[in-house]
Amino acid sequence: MFDGRGLRFIGRAVAALLVAGFVLSGAGASAASPKGKKLAPADDFGYPQVRLINERIRLAWKDYGIKPSKPATDGEWCRRVHLDILGRIPSQKELLAYVGSTESDKRAKLVADLLFSEKYTEEYARNMTTIWTNVLIGRSGGTERNSLTSRPGLQKYLRDSFAREKPYDRMVEELISATGSNTPGAPNFNGAVNFLTMKLEDNGAQATAKTAQVFMGLQVQCTQCHNHPFNEWKQRKFWEMNAFFRQTAALRSFNPGTRDITGVQLIDQDFAGEGGNPEEAEVYYELRNGLLKVAYPVFVDGSSISRSGFLEDANRRGELAKMVAGSEYTQKAIVNRTWAHFMGYGFTKPIDDMGPHNPATHPVLVEELGKELRKHSYNLKELMRWIVLSEAYSLSSRTTSGNTADDPLLGETPKFSHFYLRQMRAEELYESLLVATQAQNASGSYEQQEDTKREWLRQFVIAFGNDEGIEATTFNGTIPQALMMFNGGLVKRAVSTDKGGFLWNIAHGDLSNTKKINFLFESALARKPTKNEVGIANKLLVARKGDATAALQDLWWAVLNSNEFIINH
Numbered sequence: 001m002f003d004g005r006g007l008r009f010i011g012r013a014v015a016a017l018l019v020a021g022f023v024l025s026g027a028g029a030s031a032a033s034p035k036g037k038k039l040a041p042a043d044d045f046g047y048p049q050v051r052l053i054n055e056r057i058r059l060a061w062k063d064y065g066i067k068p069s070k071p072a073t074d075g076e077w078c079r080r081v082h083l084d085i086l087g088r089i090p091s092q093k094e095l096l097a098y099v100g101s102t103e104s105d106k107r108a109k110l111v112a113d114l115l116f117s118e119k120y121t122e123e124y125a126r127n128m129t130t131i132w133t134n135v136l137i138g139r140s141g142g143t144e145r146n147s148l149t150s151r152p153g154l155q156k157y158l159r160d161s162f163a164r165e166k167p168y169d170r171m172v173e174e175l176i177s178a179t180g181s182n183t184p185g186a187p188n189f190n191g192a193v194n195f196l197t198m199k200l201e202d203n204g205a206q207a208t209a210k211t212a213q214v215f216m217g218l219q220v221q222c223t224q225c226h227n228h229p230f231n232e233w234k235q236r237k238f239w240e241m242n243a244f245f246r247q248t249a250a251l252r253s254f255n256p257g258t259r260d261i262t263g264v265q266l267i268d269q270d271f272a273g274e275g276g277n278p279e280e281a282e283v284y285y286e287l288r289n290g291l292l293k294v295a296y297p298v299f300v301d302g303s304s305i306s307r308s309g310f311l312e313d314a315n316r317r318g319e320l321a322k323m324v325a326g327s328e329y330t331q332k333a334i335v336n337r338t339w340a341h342f343m344g345y346g347f348t349k350p351i352d353d354m355g356p357h358n359p360a361t362h363p364v365l366v367e368e369l370g371k372e373l374r375k376h377s378y379n380l381k382e383l384m385r386w387i388v389l390s391e392a393y394s395l396s397s398r399t400t401s402g403n404t405a406d407d408p409l410l411g412e413t414p415k416f417s418h419f420y421l422r423q424m425r426a427e428e429l430y431e432s433l434l435v436a437t438q439a440q441n442a443s444g445s446y447e448q449q450e451d452t453k454r455e456w457l458r459q460f461v462i463a464f465g466n467d468e469g470i471e472a473t474t475f476n477g478t479i480p481q482a483l484m485m486f487n488g489g490l491v492k493r494a495v496s497t498d499k500g501g502f503l504w505n506i507a508h509g510d511l512s513n514t515k516k517i518n519f520l521f522e523s524a525l526a527r528k529p530t531k532n533e534v535g536i537a538n539k540l541l542v543a544r545k546g547d548a549t550a551a552l553q554d555l556w557w558a559v560l561n562s563n564e565f566i567i568n569h
Helices: 048-064 074-086 092-099 106-116 118-137 151-163 168-177 191-195 201-216 235-245 316-325 328-343 363-375 380-388 426-436 446-457 479-487 489-494 502-507 513-525 531-543 548-560
Strands: 007-011 016-019 248-254 261-268 283-286 292-295 461-463 471-473
Touching: 048 363, 048 380, 074 092, 074 106, 074 118, 074 380, 074 426, 092 513, 106 118, 106 380, 118 151, 118 191, 151 191, 151 446, 168 191, 168 201, 168 316, 168 328, 201 235, 201 316, 201 328, 235 283, 235 292, 235 316, 316 328, 328 363, 328 380, 363 380, 426 446, 426 489, 479 489, 489 548, 502 513, 502 548, 513 531, 513 548, 531 548
Parallel strands: none
Antiparallel strands: 007 016, 248 261, 283 292, 461 471
16 A cells, blocks of 8 residues: 555556545545645736735635645646646646746746747637637537537637637627627638527527626526526516517528528527517516516616617617626626636636625625736736736645635635645546647647547537536546546557557657656656655566566556546646
């Protein structure tokens, strides 16, 4: 038996291994700390926004009498920031370049490189595209037969937007107001329309709910039929918001022979109103007592526009897009969503339900970061830089006696006194397996890569066909995921010893056995093996009767199947 982070020798003819990795204990880890240089003490790196975050988070620690964990090691932080910004672990070469640097500002330089260097633009855009495609249409959106959503179309729009550093408020405005064709290559193509093309049924009820939820952090779906029981959102507000979408229609094109949908055009058109008077184009909704009420386009802050349903008088959706993009709700919502991506938890739970009924854990910080983001022209990369350079992001995931109570899994509000362990997203694991085995070097075009990845992801995602587009995933440590990691095709390729492959090249290279083992651990876990792990590897070599290739294959399989590999720590 070896320490919590080590390998456990099981025995068998070929000495099968299982990696214990991190032994989870609540939100922390009970494992012993690996050897490795710790990060420098907290620093703002010359950014007042980083100093702002540090001060506000420290104030909460003081109020709750919490002592933060020690800083993470260089390797842990390097792995963490690559996962969160690029959606994959660092290569062994990238890891050693960072860990080996003695520059005092190497953290700031690496973050700047990952966010702003042309070298990483494509990977950054890919990762953000994956995240936002899932946010906007879900993991299975656009994969259904005869779907009104073109997943490739939305991905093209998002990829171009993130690669060109399009300001977030402009993206919001474009996604809400977009018109045109949803399919790449079609005349008048505009991939942004795919956010709404499947959300206009039932008079745009889902378009109303999702626009408020995704962009403003307001969950309003249940107020379609009644006042919200817990917050200030009333049924009238839902239908006033809904009135902005009544000039919008999704026109379908069909294949004459099969009647399959070949494309969708999102258009704006005059709305006569449910009462037939386009000058006062009203929307009717029914109270629980059966009474009918009337609604006109009024934004959540009370701002109203012309009641006319004629486009020449007012393009309702276009006006809504401007109001949402300029709203304080929106700047707070994106701060909360971005913080949750990097820190594991947002300032509210859920992250898209903000308001007096669900107060933020750090309300002043949300407010101030929102204002700073607006000052910086809604540049999401700047917001990301501030967060990942903060003291809270740099902390170890190992809890101490001074912060064991800071455990959101037990219902506590997050204090961010240590880094919260979280499993990689399915997409992150896929990309990390490619990087760890250098398989990305032989990848095809972006479209081919996405098709292959989507096929792999299909085994985990279950779409429930309800009006909120909710999806479930079995990628959460359940049996399907375990079987995939043990015996799945991707892992089989990763541990293949075929000539010219990753393992074959290492086994037949010039490195010593010790350096070969180091290479595998650094490639997957961003650290060198412990003394105990080296001992196990040597026993494995003996069990394999000197067959270094077979021994390395067993070791590599075990490392890839460890908790430590699949967890962002």
